[in-house]
Amino acid sequence: MPDEPGQADVVVVGGGPGGSTTASLVAMAGHRVTLLEKEKLPRYQIGESLLPATIHGVCRMLGVTEEIEKAGFTVKRGGSFRWGTNPRPWNFLFALSPRLSAQNSTAYQVERMKFDEILVRNAQRLGVDVREECSVREAIVTDGRVTGVRYVDESGTERTIEAKYVVDASGNSSRLHSHASGKRIHSDFFRNLALFGYFEGGKRLPGPDAGNILCAAFDEGWLWYIPLSDTLTSVGAVVHRDQADKVRGTQEEREKSLHGFIDRCEIVRDMLTDATRVKTGTYGEIRVRKDYSYTSESFTGPGMVLVGDAACFIDPVFSTGVHLATYAGLLAARSINTVLAGELGEDQAFAEFEARYRREFGVFYEFLSSFYDMQSNEDSYFWKARKVTNFTEGDVEAFVTLVGGVASGEEALTDGDAVRQRFRESSKNLVDAVDRTGTMQTESGEKMFELFGTRVVSDVMQGMNEVQSRGAYGVHTKENPVRPGGLVPTADGLRWNAIG
Numbered sequence: 001m002p003d004e005p006g007q008a009d010v011v012v013v014g015g016g017p018g019g020s021t022t023a024s025l026v027a028m029a030g031h032r033v034t035l036l037e038k039e040k041l042p043r044y045q046i047g048e049s050l051l052p053a054t055i056h057g058v059c060r061m062l063g064v065t066e067e068i069e070k071a072g073f074t075v076k077r078g079g080s081f082r083w084g085t086n087p088r089p090w091n092f093l094f095a096l097s098p099r100l101s102a103q104n105s106t107a108y109q110v111e112r113m114k115f116d117e118i119l120v121r122n123a124q125r126l127g128v129d130v131r132e133e134c135s136v137r138e139a140i141v142t143d144g145r146v147t148g149v150r151y152v153d154e155s156g157t158e159r160t161i162e163a164k165y166v167v168d169a170s171g172n173s174s175r176l177h178s179h180a181s182g183k184r185i186h187s188d189f190f191r192n193l194a195l196f197g198y199f200e201g202g203k204r205l206p207g208p209d210a211g212n213i214l215c216a217a218f219d220e221g222w223l224w225y226i227p228l229s230d231t232l233t234s235v236g237a238v239v240h241r242d243q244a245d246k247v248r249g250t251q252e253e254r255e256k257s258l259h260g261f262i263d264r265c266e267i268v269r270d271m272l273t274d275a276t277r278v279k280t281g282t283y284g285e286i287r288v289r290k291d292y293s294y295t296s297e298s299f300t301g302p303g304m305v306l307v308g309d310a311a312c313f314i315d316p317v318f319s320t321g322v323h324l325a326t327y328a329g330l331l332a333a334r335s336i337n338t339v340l341a342g343e344l345g346e347d348q349a350f351a352e353f354e355a356r357y358r359r360e361f362g363v364f365y366e367f368l369s370s371f372y373d374m375q376s377n378e379d380s381y382f383w384k385a386r387k388v389t390n391f392t393e394g395d396v397e398a399f400v401t402l403v404g405g406v407a408s409g410e411e412a413l414t415d416g417d418a419v420r421q422r423f424r425e426s427s428k429n430l431v432d433a434v435d436r437t438g439t440m441q442t443e444s445g446e447k448m449f450e451l452f453g454t455r456v457v458s459d460v461m462q463g464m465n466e467v468q469s470r471g472a473y474g475v476h477t478k479e480n481p482v483r484p485g486g487l488v489p490t491a492d493g494l495r496w497n498a499i500g
C-alpha cells in the first residue's frame with residue numbers, strides 16, 4: 001500500500017528544460033512545487049543547439065546566466081546551412097533586433113547533461129522539492145480532474161502526491177499526456193528518423209562562425225554538425241522513416257549507416273576527415289530517435305498542463321525544441337501563478353497559455369515546412385516528399401486546424417512580392433546582421449529573407465525578442481495581447497494581467 005499522500009501546490013513531472021523552467025517560475029511566485037524526475041542527474045539528452053530566447057530570456061529570469069556563462073559552453077552566433085541549390089553554405093545569424101546588443105544575440109551549444117543539471121539544481125535552490133529517480137506511473141483523477149500522480153521512488157516504493165496542478169514535462173515518452181483533452185497527432189510531413197553519435201577532432205567553421213550549428217542537406221536527408229567543445233562534435237543524420245532498416249540493429253550496423261550518410265554529404269565528410277568517433281562512455285553510443293514530430297489536440301486538461309516535448313515537437317533543423325519547452329514553461333507558470341493568486345479564472349488563464357503556445361508551435365511548423373521546401377531536389381525521394389505542395393489534405397487539415405489560423409491562411413505567407421518588399425523595407429538591419437560576408441546572396445538565402453519577412457514569423461521573432469529583452473534588461477517592455485481579449489504578462493513576467 002502506498003504511504004500517506006504527499007502534497008504540493010504543483011507537481012512537475014520531468015526535470016528537462018521544460019520542467020525545470022515551470023517549476024522554478026512557480027516556486028518564485030511563492031508556491032510549493034515538487035519535481036519528479038525518473039533519472040539520476042546528470043542524464044543524457046539530445047537537443048544541444050539552443051536559441052537566444054532561452055539563454056538571454058528564460059535563463060536570465062531563472063537567475064542562471066552567470067552559471068551558464070561559466071560552464072564553458074560553445075558560443076553559437078547562428079546557423080550555417082548547406083541547403084538549397086547553391087553548393088556554398090550560407091549563414092543565419094541571431095543578431096536580428098536593434099534593441100539587443102551583440103552580446104545578447106548569441107546562444108550556446110550545450111552538453112545537455114550539464115545544461116539540464118544547472119537548471120534543476122537552480123530549481124532546488126529556488127525552493128523546488130526535486131526528487132530524482134522517481135518515476136511517475138499514472139495520474140490520479142478525481143471527478144474528471146487530475147489531482148495528483150502515483151510514482152515509484154528510488155527505493156522502489158509506490159507513492160502518491162496530490163496537487164492543484166500537475167505539469168507534464170516528461171518529454172516525448174510521456175505517459176500522462178492523454179489526460180489533457182485530446183490525442184497526440186503525428187505529422188506526416190516531418191515523420192523522419194534521426195541517427196546520431198559523437199566525434200573527437202572534427203574541424204571547425206572559420207572565424208566567428210566556429211560555434212555555429214552546421215546543417216547540410218544530402219540526397220537522403222540532412223546532417224547536423226554541432227561543435228560542443230573545441231574537440232567534441234555531435235553529428236546526426238535526419239532521414240526518411242523508410243530508412244528504418246538502416247538504423248535498426250547492432251551498434252556496428254548503426255555505425256556503418258551513420259558513416260554511409262556522412263560519406264554522401266561532402267561538407268560534413270570533409271569536416272570529419274581527421275576525426276574519430278567516440279566509442280566509450282555516454283557519448284559512445286549511436287542513438288536513434290523516430291517519429292518525433294507531433295502535437296497534441298489540447299495542451300491542457302482539468303488540473304493538467306503539457307509543456308515541452310510532452311505537448312509537441314516539430315523537427316530539429318532550426319533548434320526549436322528547447323526554446324519551445326522553456327517558453328511553454330514560462331507561459332504555463334504564468335497561468336498557474338495567476339490562478340493560484342486568485343486573480344483570474346482557470347479558463348481565462350489557461351486559454352492564454354494554449355493560444356500563445358499553439359501560435360508559437362504553429363509558426364515554427366509553418367516556417368520549418370517552408371525551410372524544407374527550399375531544398376528542392378526532384379531526383380531525391382526524401383526531398384520530393386517534402387515539397388510543401390505535397391502535403392496531404394489530412395495533414396494540412398489536422399495541423400492548420402490545430403495551429404488556429406496562423407498557418408497557411410496568412411496573406412503574408414502567400415504573397416511573395418509583397419513580402420519581399422515589406423521585408424526589404426522593414427529589416428535592413430537584419431540584412432546587415434545576417435550577412436557580413438555576402439554568403440547569404442544565394443537563391444536559398446533569398447528565400448530565407450522571404451521567410452523572415454512574413455508577418456507570422458516576424459511576430460514570433462518579436463515575441464522571442466520580448467522574452468529576451470525581459471531577461472536581458474530585467475524590465476518590462478510593453479507586450480501586446482496576441483489575440484482579441486487576450487492577456488498580457490505582469491511587470492515581473494510571472495503572471496498574466498487582463499487589459500483595461
Ligand code: FAD
Nearest residue numbers: 014016017018038047049136170171194308309316321322
Ligand atoms: P526532455 O528534455 O525530454 O525532459 C523530460 C524529462 O522527463 C527527462 O529528464 C526524463 O527522464 C523525465 N521523465 C520521462 N518520463 C518520466 C516519468 N514517467 N517520471 C518522471 N520523469 C520522467 N532541441 C533543440 O533545442 N536543439 C536541438 O539541436 C535539438 N536537436 C534534436 C535532435 C533530435 C533528433 C530530436 C529528436 C530532438 C532534438 N531537439 C532539439 C529537441 C529537444 O531534444 C527537446 O525538444 C527538449 O529536450 C524538450 O525538453 P523537455 O523538457 O520537454 O523534455
